[in-house]
Amino acid sequence: MKGREHIDEWPVQFAPRLSVEAVEEGTLLAPKFNAEGLIPVVTTNASTGEVLMMGTMNAEALVRTIEAGEAHYWSRSRHCLWHKGATSGLIQRVVEIRVDDDQDAIWLRVDVDGGASCHVGYRSCFYRSVPIGSLNSGPVKLRFEETTKVFDPEVIYGDAPNPTQL
Numbered sequence: 001m002k003g004r005e006h007i008d009e010w011p012v013q014f015a016p017r018l019s020v021e022a023v024e025e026g027t028l029l030a031p032k033f034n035a036e037g038l039i040p041v042v043t044t045n046a047s048t049g050e051v052l053m054m055g056t057m058n059a060e061a062l063v064r065t066i067e068a069g070e071a072h073y074w075s076r077s078r079h080c081l082w083h084k085g086a087t088s089g090l091i092q093r094v095v096e097i098r099v100d101d102d103q104d105a106i107w108l109r110v111d112v113d114g115g116a117s118c119h120v121g122y123r124s125c126f127y128r129s130v131p132i133g134s135l136n137s138g139p140v141k142l143r144f145e146e147t148t149k150v151f152d153p154e155v156i157y158g159d160a161p162n163p164t165q166l
Helices: 020-025 059-068 153-157
Strands: 039-045 051-057 072-075 080-083 092-099 106-112
Touching (some): 051 059, 051 072, 059 092
Antiparallel strands (some): 072 080
């Protein structure tokens, strides 16, 4: 994949979005990227259905994911292409890629090497819940649904900058 500077040099070409019928009922991939060139991606565990993370892809990330069978994203916090697990070893191996009806969202079903997807160390990035009926005075308190981390982020990432931005 090295040396490909432009998306039109990639082996996968996306179809033009010429009609609603073609997008919704056709057989060609014609993803709709937003004004920033991104498409939202929900990633779930292929075996359990558990939501692991929500991310975004640009065209290059989608092509690399299709080509390699491993999840690639566009990191909005790092402003770069991100091969999930390249640093941590927690590679997301794609079992299935689905696109929604109007092709403006992607769903990845994955198996994860190491069993975790969250850079904080939990199995899923969705490790807390919002209690229903919890609106009182003051901030809403979250409930931890996962209390044990799968890995220690300091051991895996060392002194790499945390991608979370305020």
